[in-house]
Amino acid sequence: xxxxxxxxxxxxxxxxxxxxxxxxxxxxxxxxxxxxxxxxxxxxxxxxxxxxxxxxxxxxxxxxxxxxxxxxxxxxxxxxxxxxxxxxxxxxxxxxxxxxxxxxxxxxxxxxxxxxxxxxxxxxxxxxxxxxxxxxxxxxxxxxxxxxxxxxxxxxxxxxxxxxxxxxxxxxxxxxxxxxxxxxxxxxxxxxxxxxxxxxxxxxxxxxxxxxxxxxxxxxxxxxxxxxxxxxxxxxxxxxxxxxxxxxxxxxxxxxxxxxxxxxxxxxxxxxxxxxx
Amino acid sequence: xxxxxxxxxxxxxxxxxxxxxxxxxxxxxxxxxxxxxxxxxxxxxxxxxxxxxxxxxxxxxxxxxxxxxxxxxxxxxxxxxxxxxxxxxxxxxxxxxxxxxxxxxxxxxxxxxxxxxxxxxxxxxxxxxxxxxxxxxxxxxxxxxxxxxxxxxxxxxxxxxxxxxxxxxxxxxxxxxxxxxxxxxxxxxxxxxxxxxxxxxxxxxxxxxxxxxxxxxxxxxxxxxxxxxxxxxxxxxxxxxxxxxxxxxxxxxxxxxxxxxxxxxxxxxxxxxxxxxxxxxxxxxxxxxxxxxxxxxxxxxxxxxxxxxxxxxxxxxxxxxxxxxxxxxxxxxxxxxxxxxxxxxxxxxxxxxxxxxxxxxxxxxxxxxxxxxxxxxxxxxxxxxxxxxxxxxxxxxxxxxxxxxxxxxxxxxxxxxxxxxxxxxxxxxxxxxxxxxxxxxxxxxxxxxxxxxxxxxxxxxxxxxxxxxxxxxxxxxxxxxxxxxxxxxxxxxxxxxxxxxxxxxxxxxxxxxxxxxxxxxxxxxxxxxxxxxxxxxxxxxxxxxxxxxxxxxxxxxxxxxxxxxxxxxxxx
Numbered sequence: 001x002x003x004x005x006x007x008x009x010x011x012x013x014x015x016x017x018x019x020x021x022x023x024x025x026x027x028x029x030x031x032x033x034x035x036x037x038x039x040x041x042x043x044x045x046x047x048x049x050x051x052x053x054x055x056x057x058x059x060x061x062x063x064x065x066x067x068x069x070x071x072x073x074x075x076x077x078x079x080x081x082x083x084x085x086x087x088x089x090x091x092x093x094x095x096x097x098x099x100x101x102x103x104x105x106x107x108x109x110x111x112x113x114x115x116x117x118x119x120x121x122x123x124x125x126x127x128x129x130x131x132x133x134x135x136x137x138x139x140x141x142x143x144x145x146x147x148x149x150x151x152x153x154x155x156x157x158x159x160x161x162x163x164x165x166x167x168x169x170x171x172x173x174x175x176x177x178x179x180x181x182x183x184x185x186x187x188x189x190x191x192x193x194x195x196x197x198x199x200x201x202x203x204x205x206x207x208x209x210x211x212x213x214x215x216x217x218x219x220x221x222x223x224x225x226x227x228x229x230x231x232x233x234x235x236x237x238x239x240x241x242x243x244x245x246x247x248x249x250x251x252x253x254x255x256x257x258x259x260x261x262x263x264x265x266x267x268x269x270x271x272x273x274x275x276x277x
Numbered sequence: 278x279x280x281x282x283x284x285x286x287x288x289x290x291x292x293x294x295x296x297x298x299x300x301x302x303x304x305x306x307x308x309x310x311x312x313x314x315x316x317x318x319x320x321x322x323x324x325x326x327x328x329x330x331x332x333x334x335x336x337x338x339x340x341x342x343x344x345x346x347x348x349x350x351x352x353x354x355x356x357x358x359x360x361x362x363x364x365x366x367x368x369x370x371x372x373x374x375x376x377x378x379x380x381x382x383x384x385x386x387x388x389x390x391x392x393x394x395x396x397x398x399x400x401x402x403x404x405x406x407x408x409x410x411x412x413x414x415x416x417x418x419x420x421x422x423x424x425x426x427x428x429x430x431x432x433x434x435x436x437x438x439x440x441x442x443x444x445x446x447x448x449x450x451x452x453x454x455x456x457x458x459x460x461x462x463x464x465x466x467x468x469x470x471x472x473x474x475x476x477x478x479x480x481x482x483x484x485x486x487x488x489x490x491x492x493x494x495x496x497x498x499x500x501x502x503x504x505x506x507x508x509x510x511x512x513x514x515x516x517x518x519x520x521x522x523x524x525x526x527x528x529x530x531x532x533x534x535x536x537x538x539x540x541x542x543x544x545x546x547x548x549x550x551x552x553x554x555x556x557x558x559x560x561x562x563x564x565x566x567x568x569x570x571x572x573x574x575x576x577x578x579x580x581x582x583x584x585x586x587x588x589x590x591x592x593x594x595x596x597x598x599x600x601x602x603x604x605x606x607x608x609x610x611x612x613x614x615x616x617x618x619x620x621x622x623x624x625x626x627x628x629x630x631x632x633x634x635x636x637x638x639x640x641x642x643x644x645x646x647x648x649x650x651x652x653x654x655x656x657x658x659x660x661x662x663x664x665x666x667x668x669x670x671x672x673x674x675x676x677x678x679x680x681x682x683x684x685x686x687x688x689x690x691x692x693x694x695x696x697x698x699x700x701x702x703x704x705x706x707x708x709x710x711x712x713x714x715x716x717x718x719x720x721x722x723x724x725x726x727x728x729x730x731x732x733x734x735x736x737x738x739x740x741x742x743x744x745x746x747x748x749x750x751x752x753x754x755x756x757x758x759x760x761x762x763x764x765x766x767x768x769x770x771x772x773x774x775x776x777x778x779x780x781x782x783x784x785x786x787x788x789x790x791x792x793x794x795x796x797x798x799x800x801x802x803x804x805x806x807x808x809x810x811x812x813x814x815x816x817x818x819x820x821x822x823x824x825x826x827x828x829x830x831x832x833x834x835x836x837x838x839x840x841x842x843x844x845x846x847x848x849x
Contacts, residue, residue: 121629
């Protein structure tokens with residue numbers, strides 16, 4: 001499969017991703033102890049729609065406290081925002097995937113209210129994974145081996161792989177321009193109808209090439225990175241704290257790079273490094 | 278010896294002889310003696326503490342150089358507590374004092390400590406071999422109301438140990454006994470029953486009259502207080518030192534003491550009722566010093582989880598999880614591993630979860646290195662309370678496939694590593710005399726034979742037996758030994774496991790296969806760590822972890838033949 005996005009397409013994807021992170025930051029600025037997960041996702045949703053979002057790849061998620069690390073998750077229903085109330089010192093994760101004109105973003109935003117030294121440490125170490133994944137993909141290592149390299153790094157850090165809790169144990173998935181004609185704004189099991197249609201089509205066509213649009217650690221991911229756009233979401237956990245980022249990775253036939261480096265988590269690392277210097 | 282000055286303090290109708298030594302500007306410790314002693318029983322402890330404390334002792338009313346009260350009523354606990362406050366006010370009017378008490382001194386100090394508002398005058402209280410009579414009354418009532426076999430046993434055992442209290446209530450008998458020879462025989466009693474070597478100046482020359490008058494302590498207080506125990510709480514931080522070989526006060530008497538004393542620190546000492554003070558004075562002084570220093574600097578007693586824990590092979594897997602589990606309880610964890618970077622990472626995580634981590638690079642199979650490591654830990658952090666011999670490697674191969682070199686490597690790490698650890702740290706723990714716990718990581722393979730685990734299972738079976746023998750040996754020193762026997766636990770032991778008779782690429786393939794199997798089983802090392810922490814708390818001797826480990830242990834008991842047959846399966 002050839003890389004078939006123009007510079008203009010990538011700009012549109014970048015805009016949607018910026019928009020999504022912008023909304024997440026707005027919610028993060030508003031969020032405070034006493035807010036429930038459901039209230040947070042509603043706020044996020046309203047914010048996105050106000051910015052011109054017309055569909056969702058999946059419904060927005062919010063996880064508070066030990067739910068950021070998916071502790072005691074037994075059924076997929078537990079992913080949906082619930083009545084957990086945010087308290088002082090708690091970490092939280094916002095995850096949303098807005099679609100504008102078929103251009104999809106899928107982002108993850110980790111934050112905390114008050115002091116939480118464990119979260120600080122995790123947030124700092126998350127940088128290692130962003131660099132590791134890019135390095136490995138640039139070396140065109142098979143995706144299941146990249147997954148294993150992330151696992152090895154997690155073991156060295158003493159953290160848990162929490163993306164394995166996602167359906168299919170995925171650390172990432174392909175994102176394409178959504179061209180489905182299914183009704184907008186309708187979702188099934190939390191995923192937009194258009195998403196399901198596009199993803200279904202992808203799953204079948206990629207399968208014929210011995211590849212998968214889902215990136216996990218199984219046999220289906222035993223292939224070099226497919227050119228295209230990948231939403232990559234390493235989710236790491238330690239004790240009761242989980243954190244993730246999710247952003248688009250651009251993979252061309254011979255190169256790979258993160259679509260955008262001007263994102264909240266990257267800016268946080270930069271300011272930390274500047275403060276340390 | 279530091280000079281001792283004497284003064285007299287008047288309190289509620291008696292003159293108390295008070296003895297002071299050490300720098301008066303230093304924190305004051307007030308030592309209260311028991312029956313039938315005088316302040317002289319504290320000689321060793323006082324001498325040691327005087328180096329950095331203002332040490333004050335006094336003869337309680339009716340004993341030694343203090344004056345004798347008129348009648349039995351004058352021996353009531355209220356007056357004894359008033360004496361303590363009077364001495365404290367006289368020697369340290371502006372600053373609260375740290376009380377240390379033994380035997381009857383402890384009973385009367387409890388009276389003072391549980392007085393409302395005592396925390397304003399008393400900074401801390403270290404108690405040995407003397408419960409609060411009110412707490413004791415509630416302790417008995419609680420057990421009589423719930424006569425479970427365990428409670429009944431406790432009542433009977435403590436009752437049997439308290440025979441002399443009954444004797445002291447009989448007219449004529451007790452005083453006559455002391456007068457007619459017991460006082461003269463006292464050094465022999467101490468030597469034969471208490472393990473105290475005879476020495477000049479002890480017992481004190483006044484023992485006969487002290488012992489006879491002191492009987493009033495029992496007669497004036499025992500029955501009324503035990504019959505109508507009061508609710509006595511205290512905010513004073515209390516350090517309870519349980520003497521393991523005490524013939525008079527059983528360790529279980531302090532069960533549930535937290536109800537009355539929220540800020541309670543429990544310590545253990547391998548000593549008899551009197552040998553604690555007369556043979557192990559410096560050890561007791563060390564415990565007191567640690568406690569007073571802590572209270573002086575932070576105002577808070579140490580939390581129950583604040584232990585010193587040494588864990589080998591803690592750079593990953595069960596070792597790291599165990600380090601974190603202890604760290605979460607506030608322990609100081611000394612982490613060692615062959616991989617320095619991994620050890621440092623564990624130490625960092627321990628600090629992150631609320632403990633204090635320190636990393637060292639040590640090869641457990643190197644005896645000299647382990648000895649040096651133990652010495653280093655002792656100087657830099659102290660003697661550990663808990664040692665976890667966790668470091669181990671996996672190896673798979675039948676007996677005939679396994680080369681001599683492979684055998685050596687497996688035994689060197691898995692068995693000799695444990696031997697070196699137990700030897701180096703066990704000696705330190707015994708010498709310190711404050712008990713502790715050793716945890717050895719065996720395996721379900723220790724009792725589950727398999728033809729493809731010849732070397733590994735042999736090494737682990739040896740660790741299990743070593744633990745059994747060591748437990749018997751260290752029981753008298755109050756050091757528990759637990760062997761942990763995990764089954765399939767998802768750690769990186771599979772990544773470092775070796776296989777006999779395979780090429781490098783076949784090895785990697787096997788390792789991957791094993792790693793996948795272990796990952797699929799999905800038993801996290803954190804659950805093993807939780808079992809280890811629990812074993813240290815409860816002293817459970819052998820702890821199989823995971824269902825398969827438990828089943829194998831039962832199968833081995835019900836039908837050893839079944840396990841012998843299963844051993845023939847090629848499970849590699």
